[in-house]
Amino acid sequence: MKQLKKPYLFLSLIVICTFSTTAQSKNTNTIVKTELQWKLELTALQFYVLRKSGTENPFSSLLNKNYADGIYVCAACKTPLYASEYKYDSHSGWPAFDRAIKGNVSLDVDYKIGYARTELKCATCGGHLGHSFDDGPKETTGKRHCINGAALLFIPKKN
C-alpha cells in the first residue's frame, strides 16, 4: 500500500508547479526571464540588487555623485527610469531622485525590515531599484527615490 503514495506525491508536485507557473504569468512585467538567465546577463552585484532586492553599500556607487546630464536606465532591461534633472544630493550615500520617468517605475510594499516601506521596481522587468521616502525636496515633490546605483546605467546626453 505504501508504494501507491508515490504517484500521488508526483501528481501533487505537478499541480504545485503548474500553479506557480500560472502565478508568474499574471505578472504585468513585459520582460520575464528565469533566475539563471538574469544571473548570466548581470554582474553579481546587479543580480543581488535587482533580482534579490539587495542593497549596495552606501557611498559605493560611482553614480552617487554623478551630476552630468543624461538618462539613468535599468541595468537589466535598459528602460529609461530617471532623468538627470530629477537627481539631487540626499547625503544618504545612494543616488536620489525626486521623481521617476512617468510609468516606468512601479511601486510595491515590502516588510523586509519589519515595517512597511514603498519599494521601487522597474515596471518593465520587475527589477528591484530601491525605496521611496517622504523626506525628499519640499520645493518639488517631497519624495526621495533612494536608488541603488548598481540597478542603474547612466547614458550621458550627447551634445
Ligand SMILES: [Zn+2]
Ligand atoms: Zn528593468
